[in-house]
Amino acid sequence: MSMLLxxxxxxxxxxxxxxxxxxxxxxxxxxQAGFWQDHANxxxxxxxxxxxxxxxxxxxxxxxxxxxxxxxxxITDRENPSSILSCLWAARENARxxxxxxxxxxxxxxxxxxxxxxxxxxxxxxxARLSRTCESIARTCDAIMGVTEGTYYRDAGWRxxxxxxxxxxxxxxxxxxxxxxxxxxNYNGLDQTETVADLEFWKLLxxxxxxxxxxxxxxxxxxxxxxxxxxxMFNQSFPRSLTHCIGEIQDMLNDLYMGYQLRRVARCYExxxxxxYELEAAAKDQHLHLRFHGFNDMxxxxxxxxxxxxxxxxxxxxxxxxxxxxxQNQTKSQTQSQTLS
Amino acid sequence: MSNYDPCAFFCEMSSEMSNRSPKLQDIWKRFDExxxxxxxxxxxxxxxxxxxxxxxxxxxxxxxxxxxxxxxxIIPRVLTAREWDTIDRGVIQRVSAINAFLHDxxxxxxxxxxxxxxAELVLGNSNYRDVMVGFxxxxxxxxxxxxxxxxxDDNGQFLVLxxxxxxxxxxxxxxxxxxxxxxxxxxxxxxxxxxxxxxxGTNLFSKLSEVAPSGCIDxxxxxxxxxxxxxxNSAYFEHIFxxxxxxxxxxxxSDLFCDEDRVYMKTIAGPRRVDVIYRRIDDAFLDPxxxxxDSMLGVKxxxxxxxxxxxxxxxxxGTGVADDxxxxxxxPRIIKYYLDEEPILxxxxxxxxxxxxxxxxxxxxxDELVVKPVGESGGYGITIGPKATREQxxxxxxxxxxxxSNFIAQPMISLSVCPTLGETGLVPRxxxxxxxxxxxxxxxxxxxxxxxxxxxxxxLIVNSSQGGGTKDTWVLAEDQFNSNDGGNA
Numbered sequence: 073m074s075m076l077l078x079x080x081x082x083x084x085x086x087x088x089x090x091x092x093x094x095x096x097x098x099x100x101x102x103x104q105a106g107f108w109q110d111h112a113n114x115x116x117x118x119x120x121x122x123x124x125x126x127x128x129x130x131x132x133x134x135x136x137x138x139x140x141x142x143x144x145x146x147i148t149d150r151e152n153p154s155s156i157l158s159c160l161w162a163a164r165e166n167a168r169x170x171x172x173x174x175x176x177x178x179x180x181x182x183x184x185x186x187x188x189x190x191x192x193x194x195x196x197x198x199x200a201r202l203s204r205t206c207e208s209i210a211r212t213c214d215a216i217m218g219v220t221e222g223t224y225y226r227d228a229g230w231r232x233x234x235x236x237x238x239x240x241x242x243x244x245x246x247x248x249x250x251x252x253x254x255x256x257x258n259y260n261g262l263d264q265t266e267t268v269a270d271l272e273f274w275k276l277l278x279x280x281x282x283x284x285x286x287x288x289x290x291x292x293x294x295x296x297x298x299x300x301x302x303x304x305m306f307n308q309s310f311p312r313s314l315t316h317c318i319g320e321i322q323d324m325l326n327d328l329y330m331g332y333q334l335r336r337v338a339r340c341y342e343x344x345x346x347x348x349y350e351l352e353a354a355a356k357d358q359h360l361h362l363r364f365h366g367f368n369d370m371x372x373x374x375x376x377x378x379x380x381x382x383x384x385x386x387x388x389x390x391x392x393x394x395x396x397x398x399x400q401n402q403t404k405s406q407t408q409s410q411t412l413s
Numbered sequence: 414m415s416n417y418d419p420c421a422f423f424c425e426m427s428s429e430m431s432n433r434s435p436k437l438q439d440i441w442k443r444f445d446e447x448x449x450x451x452x453x454x455x456x457x458x459x460x461x462x463x464x465x466x467x468x469x470x471x472x473x474x475x476x477x478x479x480x481x482x483x484x485x486x487i488i489p490r491v492l493t494a495r496e497w498d499t500i501d502r503g504v505i506q507r508v509s510a511i512n513a514f515l516h517d518x519x520x521x522x523x524x525x526x527x528x529x530x531x532a533e534l535v536l537g538n539s540n541y542r543d544v545m546v547g548f549x550x551x552x553x554x555x556x557x558x559x560x561x562x563x564x565x566d567d568n569g570q571f572l573v574l575x576x577x578x579x580x581x582x583x584x585x586x587x588x589x590x591x592x593x594x595x596x597x598x599x600x601x602x603x604x605x606x607x608x609x610x611x612x613x614g615t616n617l618f619s620k621l622s623e624v625a626p627s628g629c630i631d632x633x634x635x636x637x638x639x640x641x642x643x644x645x646n647s648a649y650f651e652h653i654f655x656x657x658x659x660x661x662x663x664x665x666x667s668d669l670f671c672d673e674d675r676v677y678m679k680t681i682a683g684p685r686r687v688d689v690i691y692r693r694i695d696d697a698f699l700d701p702x703x704x705x706x707d708s709m710l711g712v713k714x715x716x717x718x719x720x721x722x723x724x725x726x727x728x729x730x731g732t733g734v735a736d737d738x739x740x741x742x743x744x745p746r747i748i749k750y751y752l753d754e755e756p757i758l759x760x761x762x763x764x765x766x767x768x769x770x771x772x773x774x775x776x777x778x779x780d781e782l783v784v785k786p787v788g789e790s791g792g793y794g795i796t797i798g799p800k801a802t803r804e805q806x807x808x809x810x811x812x813x814x815x816x817x818s819n820f821i822a823q824p825m826i827s828l829s830v831c832p833t834l835g836e837t838g839l840v841p842r843x844x845x846x847x848x849x850x851x852x853x854x855x856x857x858x859x860x861x862x863x864x865x866x867x868x869x870x871x872x873l874i875v876n877s878s879q880g881g882g883t884k885d886t887w888v889l890a891e892d893q894f895n896s897n898d899g900g901n902a
Binding site: 076 | 466467480636649650653656660661662663664667668670677679680681682684685
């Protein structure tokens with residue numbers, strides 16, 4: 073089998089990121105939709121905009137924040153490059169480029185899913201239907217990942233797909249926590265006695281991660297904000313926690329190093345290790361809430377660094393002319409050793 | 414029996430059935446007696462399946478990507494074993510002659526020097542590539558992949574209408590159409606012995622491996638790639654298909670680079686040598702150092718790497734001379750010249766308007782002839798005399814007089830028809846055939862080929878860009894004549 077082209081590795085990486093991003097967005101909107109009628113809701117819908125740093129772009133085009141408008145902005149608006157429809161479009165275009173590698177059923181499923189998405193109308197986003205629509209989008213994304221998991225050949229490309237998935241997931245977790253925790257800290261700060269409304273808030277937060285049941289199994293009893301935040305960030309086994317995601321990223325890089333002899337993994341690995349140290353330190357930090365935003369900023373920046381490093385090491389964002397010489401020398405030494413043996 | 418009537422045309426299904434093969438009767442009955450509503454419904458399902466599987470060509474607009482299915486007609490076109498034998502031998506003969514011709518015109522030029530083919534027709538041709546002069550491609554092959562457009566006249570005789578020896582497309586539809594038929598209409602295919610088409614990729618890969626360049630390090634396992642202009646190209650599906658069937662990467666120009674006259678592809682483990690490039694982009698875009706400097710699709714230094722014997726480019730550069738419509742007219746003479754054989758497949762009679770007598774004949778019989786510009790493809794710029802209006806004929810006359818050597822003229826050939834699913838029943842529609850040949854250390858022809866069908870009533874233009882569709886092409890493994898049957902004589 074010939075070595076994976078850099079362009080394909082990059083497309084697999086971004087394919088995963090776009091699908092994961094769509095799923096995450098659908099989940100967040102779904103939880104929001106459940107509380108459509110709520111009084112404080114306006115603010116919650118606005119908080120989604122700050123989660124993705126989209127407030128200015130939104131206001132420019134839509135004006136006043138309403139549930140319907142935010143849903144439209146994030147689901148069906150093709151003018152918004154980070155809407156679910158735009159993400160799925162980008163995922164599909166990456167998949168199109170990847171068609172020589174992916175299974176027919178995977179392409180076919182993505183193709184059908186995108187075409188279904190495209191036919192969503194404003195009616196599908198009204199109060200009565202929004203939750204169901206989000207639910208079905210999230211399921212569709214899950215299914216695309218399922219087909220991928222079930223049919224994609226486990227070559228080096230699979231590792232790049234996984235890297236994309238785990239990096240995006242870590243990023244989404246960090247962003248969502250950052251915004252949500254800032255929101256509640258505005259009221260009372262993390263370690264003050266929580267009110268009934270707060271309790272609802274933490275439950276809601278767990279639901280946006282589909283983490284409610286896992287949390288309850290682990291931490292029976294009262295809902296403690298710190299415990300919730302720690303669970304979502306540092307639990308080893310919860311598949312959306314930062315700790316879990318970073319662990320998976322390390323595994324994938326190990327695979328690429330050990331299984332495919334890709335020496336240049338080293339530079340990415342260093343970046344990931346630094347992030348890992350920061351996480352370990354944060355997990356032990358009693359006063360993390362005081363530097364919560366700074367911490368999440370650091371996480372997101374490190375993830376961006378890792379992505380950049382992948383680009384330099386594997387996706388061909390570096391200088392190729394020097395590398396040809398290396399390859400030439402390698403071939404020579406290989407031919408020599410063959411002649412000797 | 415239905416009221417299907419092919420009129421005066423030769424019908425690929427129902428004409429001379431007993432002479433051609435007793436099996437035809439059986440196949441025709443299967444479709445003719447099938448429930449029409451049921452066929453229509455299943456045909457619609459088949460279209461949807463093609464769409465969902467992405468067997469599509471792609472149209473891009475500003476904001477979106479539109480995938481279209483090339484219309485597929487479920488009634489197959491059937492070739493008997495004997496008919497196929499003729500085509501198979503005829504295509505191999507033609508491709509051999511073309512490769513010999515290309516070798517000659519880029520080396521000794523015997524055929525030009527002795528005046529068999531006018532030298533200016535070849536040397537002055539816009540597709541003649543000086544860079545190929547004196548270059549010896551591996552195995553002496555210039556056109557590795559070729560498609561021969563064949564039609565059938567009222568008498569059922571096969572005639573070659575056009576050679577495609579640059580970068581013929583459509584083979585993916587041949588294989589996908591069969592897969593679709595097998596999935597959607599297993600009942601109609603039951604108990605038929607047909608030649609298979611599914612091993613095209615395997616054969617392509619082994620033929621391309623045979624033509625690995627002299628500078629290839631590992632001749633047992635050369636690195637083959639398919640080079641595509643990218644996913645914005647309307648034939649991107651076919652590029653993927655070819656790569657998938659061969660198990661090799663699809664590369665774009667940006668995935669490749671040259672260093673010290675060797676070609677590399679950019680992989681996650683660094684550069685990797687490339688030995689054979691099956692390119693699906695035109696000569697002019699291959700190498701910005703040699704051809705169009707503005708080409709974003711090509712690779713700097715590619716042509717030099719080829720000249721140094723470090724990479725095989727398939728098809729070779731400069732093959733376009735051989736499928737030029739003006740050179741086509743000389744093809745029977747070219748076959749005789751190099752192979753000393755009579756052509757197995759005849760040309761359609763062709764008048765070369767650059768020659769004085771032919772021009773005069775064409776002008777005198779304009780309303781009977783089909784006049785074609787030699788440079789165009791895709792059915793554009795053609796004047797069909799018998800169907801043209803007074804004004805159209807006058808325009809054609811003016812164009813002919815202004816630049817006679819830009820045109821050839823041929824008599825109006827009535828293409829054969831094949832039963833096709835219409836609105837209310839089976840209707841006759843005109844078809845042609847493009848068999849695909851692959852050449853390495855020998856030539857192999859995919860049994861059957863692409864049958865294109867003009868879906869509009871009366872239309873003779875089968876090009877997909879102008880409302881044509883495709884059909885599955887069935888080649889009978891044996892004709893199954895009884896021993897005392899007269900048809901086998």
